[in-house]
Amino acid sequence: MRLSELSESSGVSTATIKYYLREGLLAPGRQVNATTAEYDETHLRRLRLVRAMIQVGRIPVTTVREVLGHVDDDSLGRTIRLGAALWALPHVAEPDEEDGHVRAAHHDVDQLLDTLGWSNAKSLITISPAYRSLVVAVATLRRLGYHWDDELLVSYAQLMHQAAILDLDFVETHPSEAEKVETAVLGAVLVEPMLQALHRLAQEEESARRYGFE
Amino acid sequence: MRLSELSESSGVSTATIKYYLREGLLAPGRQVNATTAEYDETHLRRLRLVRAMIQVGRIPVTTVREVLGHVDDDSLGRTIRLGAALWALPHVAEPDEEDGHVRAAHHDVDQLLDTLGWSNAKSLITISPAYRSLVVAVATLRRLGYHWDDELLVSYAQLMHQAAILDLDFVETHPSEAEKVETAVLGAVLVEPMLQALHRLAQEEESARRYGFE
Incomplete structure (x- = not known):
């Protein structure tokens, strides 16, 4: 899906999505041409997670980046990975x-x-x-x-x-x-x-x- | 007990106790002479409650006063009294x-x-x-x-x-x-x-x- 569709599906504005992309909280989409990138279900899921941490958990952006680092580190065992994020x-x-x-x-x-x-x-x-x-x-x-x-x-x-x-x-x-x-x-x-x-x-x-x- | 003893038993400084007295969060002691007041177990209990609300609950002083107003209102039934305070x-x-x-x-x-x-x-x-x-x-x-x-x-x-x-x-x-x-x-x-x-x-x-x- 395009950025506009990602925004629509998630209820998060395109400006906020672009901010999350710049801050590295959301992986870049697959570039289809110079001005357009394509996003998928994993982006939508990640966007909801980021939104929940920032809006509901009131967690600072730097901490969100740290938590996501642990979430994505598949070299860790499950207990440690769950624990490290929490x-x-x-x-x-x-x-x-x-x-x-x-x-x-x-x-x-x-x-x-x-x-x-x-x-x-x-x-x-x-x-x-x-x-x-x-x-x-x-x-x-x-x-x-x-x-x-x-x-x-x-x-x-x-x-x-x-x-x-x-x-x-x-x-x-x-x-x-x-x-x-x-x-x-x-x-x-x-x-x-x-x-x-x-x-x-x-x-x-x-x-x-x-x-x-x- | 004297103010100094109330402070010792509760671990709350005399300056803070005087502040709570001025703010009406703690009832005055029984005046025994011009400069000395006597406090009892009910003061100690109330002091701990105020301390917990302010220090642990981080509840503003005006709200603490409001909660205590409900706690002390024995014209209310128990469910309403518990509820009103909560x-x-x-x-x-x-x-x-x-x-x-x-x-x-x-x-x-x-x-x-x-x-x-x-x-x-x-x-x-x-x-x-x-x-x-x-x-x-x-x-x-x-x-x-x-x-x-x-x-x-x-x-x-x-x-x-x-x-x-x-x-x-x-x-x-x-x-x-x-x-x-x-x-x-x-x-x-x-x-x-x-x-x-x-x-x-x-x-x-x-x-x-x-x-x-x-």
Whole structure:
């Protein structure tokens, strides 16, 4: 398809598409003559991915370029490729390892992983931003003086594991390795706000069931 | 306790506590003489709540004041009181009702609620920001050309309903109505980042289980 058709199919303006091409976020089309290039389904898919990261995920262009670099690096194994792309996405602040609450939170999280039997994630701990995010979240609870119930934390983790199983089952329905990795990145950008909205709506439903409106 | 002790117990500086007092986010202590006021456990609890909203939730002071107004309004029923406080928390952009994708998303979400049997939440739809957030999330998926699997959406919603049951069970372990409402607000601020971190860590664990590290 031509640039104008790519614009129409994607709902992205031709000016924005040209900007993405200049920034290297989208591969050039196949040049058919001096002024015309031809684009295909892979361009359309990539364009949607870029759009989702920039518009919904509010991810800076340089980070999008970095994420796409990992998405396209087929020399990496799948776990690393999925991980490398996700790890380039924005995360919360890094934990301050000098802080006593952070050290205690490391201990809490390590114990949680033992209880859960998440032994595979344990070997990722030294490099995983998700692990550090969890330490920050638990350290915040501690700093504010909340002693969270351990069993509650385990129950939340088990629910999120079920969500992760749904995520990966959905990723695996896609035929090519490239689509699998793209879907995983999209999931991180698009599914998280949806889960948050569903969670809040579920709280309203459950509250209304229990307490009514009186 | 004195102001200095309140500062020590909470880890919040006396200057910040005085600022919260001036802004009306914290009730004045009981004046024991011209220069000294006495604070108690309710001040400490409120201080932690304010701290969590401002530092973790990054909620503006005027919004914090509005949320606390609802938290303290015991003329309201519990569902409304929980809801009114949560609804004042920051939410995503409002849906643009002129947009075709938004209209289609309303239809999707209404159908989802029917499938789930969330009939109590339905009566909140006209006023619930969580409902509008979900419509925005689904409209975004549609705009980007993703046809999400209906069954997948139902499964995610059921997991989030289980999370909401855990939330409310935990809220109910608190003795007073004021603490129940405070815990619900805290949950919205503190539990959401923790669920997000657990979700990402679970994705890494599940990915490593399925694909190893090769």
